[in-house]
Amino acid sequence: MTDLSPSEDIGGALIARLAARVAEARKLRGLSRRVLSEMSGVSPRYLAQLEAGEGNISVLLLQRVASALDLQIEALLAEGMPMDHEAERITTLFRQAPPQVQQQVCGLLAPQNPKVMRAGRICLIGLRGAGKSTLGRMAGEALGIPFVELNHDIEADTDMPLAEVMAFYGEDGYRKLEAEALERASAKHDKMILAVAGGIVAQPDTYARLLERFHTVWIKTSPAEHMQRVRGQGDLRPMEGNPAAMAHLKTLLESRIPLYQKAEAQVNTTNRAVRSSANDLLAVIAKHRFLDGAK
Template identity: 80%
Template sequence: MNTLLDSPKATEGGTELIARLASRVAETRKKRGLSRRVLSEMSGVSPRYLAQLEAGEGNISVLLLQRVAEALETRVEALLAEDIPLEHEVQRIGMLFRQAPLEVQYKVRGLLAPQNPAMLRAGRICLIGLRGAGKSTLGKMAGEALGIPFVELNRDIETHADMPLAEVMAFYGDSGFRELEAEAIERIGARHDRVILAVAGGIVAEEDTYARLLERFHTVWIRTSAPEHMQRVRAQGDHRPMQGNPAAMAHLRALLEARTPLYAKAEAEVNTSNKTVRSSLNDLLAVIAKHRFLAPAA
């Protein structure tokens, strides 16, 4: 009785594997500029056996194939895999990229992004919007629900600078702080393949930084009405928006109106106005699922 290995399908698969192995060994040897005799000396496999291998006639053992792969400075799986693996040059470029300063990494991503923009954003989500919309609350809860990290940009800056945000602002000034924001976005993007990030409301006014954010993260605008923005900020114990400023609400409305075109650049939005936290969380999770923000890029 025929076994599974004797089936036509198995035989066909084995023939394809042998042919692929033969082609890969021959191609890799030629790229390395090696003759069969030199490869034989390096691997300890006879020239005749290598010739049979490259002709698709050799039934090489795993141990001998390992020696050939080592002599070719590649991995066994690279000789057998259906998909052509990354070449050593690509691996070296990857190492150079990881060692490069953040600014250089950003320029490289800028050159590559037009080829497949979704690849840079895959798995990373950023919540934008004015203070009081619910970014931190919803971001933390969504992270817990999805089993991925939640990061607040300002907290990351504090940790990296090893000082409270107020001291960071005083020490670095406004322009210096904006540079720290840009660096933090790059740092968080490099650190996490899957993450939910919440950023300060004013980051959208910094054109270059916001462009980086839109490039590196799927963005969701968490929005609500001006009165609820004010109410929630005061509920957090911050009375500064109203204290000594009767025109605070008018100023808030004007700010929201001015930034609306910038927030509208987000790929999706969640309106938390007159909704419970649980309802808003469900809306956010539905948006993430609908737009497949956590799905790997094709």
């Protein structure tokens, strides 16, 4: 007796799974093979072969069968348990709903199993100069997942540098663009590391959605290092016209600490080399299993 090759084993398992799911879906809907044949345009004989695991059906014909059963074709082929009929209906309704309705649904479901909602998506929060961009980029490269800076996404979407965005749209307009960019990022990526502006935590609705959809890590450092790093980036705005800049920075950080503490984890970069801080971030991601369960 000749052993099957791995590809033949996989193919046989796929055909058997497909046969069982087509038969089960047809019976759940109370359809005879003849009725399913009329609905799908696939002959009863071909359907009988398909349900017996003897048919090598084409993708186009399988799509007809799936549509007649009111299923996505993926539900017939997926390795895991397929969604039942009601779950398929809910999925279709969700896809067709406007973004605000989708947000409401996600808000209702997230508390039931928040880890599933956040799985694979990591967001770095904290004041500017803490190291979010540098560490996020390094961690993304190490883990092989995308790194996104939300402000860069806003610049790409508006086709303006951030300074012009702020001047043209004002603070309120920028916050609206920020919320929209967050929606785009969470919709586009199942796995990612995101870096956001320090003030996003002061926007209750946007921050609530961020905490709902992302595992969060507070990247923190001392006020002195915040100031030094911002200066090192060539941005003197925190010092312009503000002789008490350090006092202002300390007050701002103090006021936001309760908000930043909502993060699931922290990485302190004070007096740490960049590579050491990047390793700290990777260790936090592994310890908390932030990538577990992601697609």
